[in-house]
Amino acid sequence: MDIYLPIAEVSVNWAVLVMLGALVGFVSGLFGIGGGFLMAPVLVFLGIPPTVAVASQASHVVASSTSGVIRYSGQGAVDYRMGGIMALGGAIGAFAGVEVFRWLRLLGQADLVVALSYLLFLGSIGCLMLYESLTEILRRLRGETPSRKDRRRPMWLYGLPFKMRFPRSGLYISILPPIGLGMLVGVLSAIMGVGGGFILVPAMLYVLRMKAGVVVGTSLFQIIITTAITTVLQAGRNQTVDIVLSMILVVGGVVGAQVGARYAGKFRAEELRAALGLIVLLVGMQMGLDLFVRPSDLFLFAPGISDG
Amino acid sequence: MIPIPPPPPAIVAPAVPSPAPSPAPVQAPERSVDTASDLRIAAALTNARVRVDSGFSGASIVLYGAVFNPGDQPTDVVVVVRGPDAPVRLVKKTRNLGVWLNSRPVLFEGAPGFYMTASTRPLSDIADFGQLRRLGVGLDHLRIAAPEESRTVTRYGVRDVVVSRLGEDYLDWRRAVIRLREAAALYNTDPEGVSFVDRGLFRAEVELPTTAPTGIYNAEVWLFQDGAPASVSNLTLTVEKVGFERDVYEFAHRQPWLYGIVCVLLAGLTGYLASRVFRRF
Numbered sequence: 001m002d003i004y005l006p007i008a009e010v011s012v013n014w015a016v017l018v019m020l021g022a023l024v025g026f027v028s029g030l031f032g033i034g035g036g037f038l039m040a041p042v043l044v045f046l047g048i049p050p051t052v053a054v055a056s057q058a059s060h061v062v063a064s065s066t067s068g069v070i071r072y073s074g075q076g077a078v079d080y081r082m083g084g085i086m087a088l089g090g091a092i093g094a095f096a097g098v099e100v101f102r103w104l105r106l107l108g109q110a111d112l113v114v115a116l117s118y119l120l121f122l123g124s125i126g127c128l129m130l131y132e133s134l135t136e137i138l139r140r141l142r143g144e145t146p147s148r149k150d151r152r153r154p155m156w157l158y159g160l161p162f163k164m165r166f167p168r169s170g171l172y173i174s175i176l177p178p179i180g181l182g183m184l185v186g187v188l189s190a191i192m193g194v195g196g197g198f199i200l201v202p203a204m205l206y207v208l209r210m211k212a213g214v215v216v217g218t219s220l221f222q223i224i225i226t227t228a229i230t231t232v233l234q235a236g237r238n239q240t241v242d243i244v245l246s247m248i249l250v251v252g253g254v255v256g257a258q259v260g261a262r263y264a265g266k267f268r269a270e271e272l273r274a275a276l277g278l279i280v281l282l283v284g285m286q287m288g289l290d291l292f293v294r295p296s297d298l299f300l301f302a303p304g305i306s307d308g
Numbered sequence: 309m310i311p312i313p314p315p316p317p318a319i320v321a322p323a324v325p326s327p328a329p330s331p332a333p334v335q336a337p338e339r340s341v342d343t344a345s346d347l348r349i350a351a352a353l354t355n356a357r358v359r360v361d362s363g364f365s366g367a368s369i370v371l372y373g374a375v376f377n378p379g380d381q382p383t384d385v386v387v388v389v390r391g392p393d394a395p396v397r398l399v400k401k402t403r404n405l406g407v408w409l410n411s412r413p414v415l416f417e418g419a420p421g422f423y424m425t426a427s428t429r430p431l432s433d434i435a436d437f438g439q440l441r442r443l444g445v446g447l448d449h450l451r452i453a454a455p456e457e458s459r460t461v462t463r464y465g466v467r468d469v470v471v472s473r474l475g476e477d478y479l480d481w482r483r484a485v486i487r488l489r490e491a492a493a494l495y496n497t498d499p500e501g502v503s504f505v506d507r508g509l510f511r512a513e514v515e516l517p518t519t520a521p522t523g524i525y526n527a528e529v530w531l532f533q534d535g536a537p538a539s540v541s542n543l544t545l546t547v548e549k550v551g552f553e554r555d556v557y558e559f560a561h562r563q564p565w566l567y568g569i570v571c572v573l574l575a576g577l578t579g580y581l582a583s584r585v586f587r588r589f
């Protein structure tokens with residue numbers, strides 16, 4: 001059952017990898033996210049070098065997002081124009097992120113930044129999602145009518161130049177905020193190996209105020225482009241993409257994603273958000289814990305020697 | 309603790325005078341001439357080529373050999389296997405304001421990627437400290453090249469501070485390299501790893517973990533008598549990726565950009581196929 005991975009240079013049980021891919025794919029299909037933030041910690045736990053884990057799982061995100069976009073596209077729920085604009089920012093961000101990652105590896109601070117980003121982003125977003133969805137569930141249980149949502153858009157979104165129409169999203173706004181959002185996600189994609197759906201979806205809903213129906217499809221479309229660029233950059237610059245590892249994960253992942261998407265319709269949206277918020281928060285805390293617990297060995301090898 | 313001087317700069321294979329008056333050098337080529345009067349050792353590997361393929365899960369190689377001992381003074385055999393040297397970067401976790409952070413990395417310019425010794429007795433019983441240090445035999449005497457002077461190397465805009473005159477601290481770092489490699493089964497000392505199966509005939513096992521680096525390994529088989537090396541036999545062992553594993557590795561390193569594009573296309577295609585297949589259900 002063990003298979004030797006040519007780039008990671010370790011031997012792992014492939015059945016475990018397929019199951020991991022399927023499980024993360026299931027979560028990804030259920031919640032409409034990439035699921036990279038779940039996969040990287042488990043791969044590292046299995047003994048795969050963190051740099052290889054982060055770079056290789058990006059292809060898993062590409063595969064599961066592709067199958068998601070095709071499904072949403074059939075329902076007309078992808079705003080390609082908005083996705084394309086965000087992907088432009090994503091490409092710039094991915095470029096910068098891969099270079100920053102290289103630099104951090106040379107400094108020996110890559111683990112710290114990865115752990116901090118997980119703690120910061122996953123922790124805060126997990127808390128927000130959990131809080132928001134729990135209030136909604138409580139309100140429903142008490143039989144109260146949902147409060148009128150503040151539908152006003154932030155004024156600064158309208159003051160910015162380079163306005164463009166996005167008919168599918170129901171927006172006429174400047175292209176700068178989507179580009180900025182894309183850049184942030186691109187950087188995270190390179191550093192954390194995640195698609196960034198957990199940041200994009202809330203930002204598109206609450207900051208850009210896009211139509212809810214197109215949010216998930218558009219974010220998946222943007223994620224495909226950003227992670228595809230990240231994968232090519234990681235392979236080209238750092239040679240850390242293991243095609244055998246990523247294909248094993250992909251095969252499990254696409255099956256899991258389809259099954260997950262089928263189950264998604266059986267739950268209420270706020271219940272799904274509460275569950276996702278809890279998972280996100282737990283993963284963030286687990287990663288952040290490493291910063292506060294005394295390590296078993298004070299010394300450790302710093303990766304990233306091959307680059308001259 | 310005893311301040312241990314930094315290891316000598318280069319491996320010097322000692323020209324060991326043979327106890328017999330014969331003028332033949334110790335590392336004489338194997339011949340079928342009468343060598344009965346020489347004290348010498350001969351060794352070979354059962355498998356000098358380890359092939360790393362997709363089913364690779366480590367390897368166990370048997371080293372066997374013979375001791376030609378005309379006298380009746382007891383001898384000891386020490387087997388040393390070294391993997392290819394590679395630079396090692398190490399960081400130390402330090403606690404700042406309750407948070408564990410990495411220090412700046414310290415670079416050791418070359419440490420063997422694999423190192424094992426196997427012997428008939430504990431090394432310290434076979435030869436004294438100076439002798440082992442001179443030959444570089446044993447984990448305590450392993451040569452891990454740190455630059456003599458502290459200097460800064462700028463790489464990619466990052467000052468890679470290389471400190472070698474750390475004194476006590478240097479030993480901590482050095483020990484950490486050995487400890488971490490031992491934990492990964494890459495460094496190993498077995499004081500009873502060489503066993504005599506018959507008079508003059510011995511065997512030892514080289515256990516390569518899956519994480520063993522690829523490249524050329526050198527095996528030295530030393531014969532010690534009275535605490536001094538009497539003879540040595542040198543062998544080489546090649547660990548290489550073969551077949552699909554090698555093709556993928558070379559593709560990823562020779563044409564990294566194309567490789568990345570292939571990875572993405574494969575992933576996208578799989579996603580597309582999956583959504584096609586599942587639409588039927």
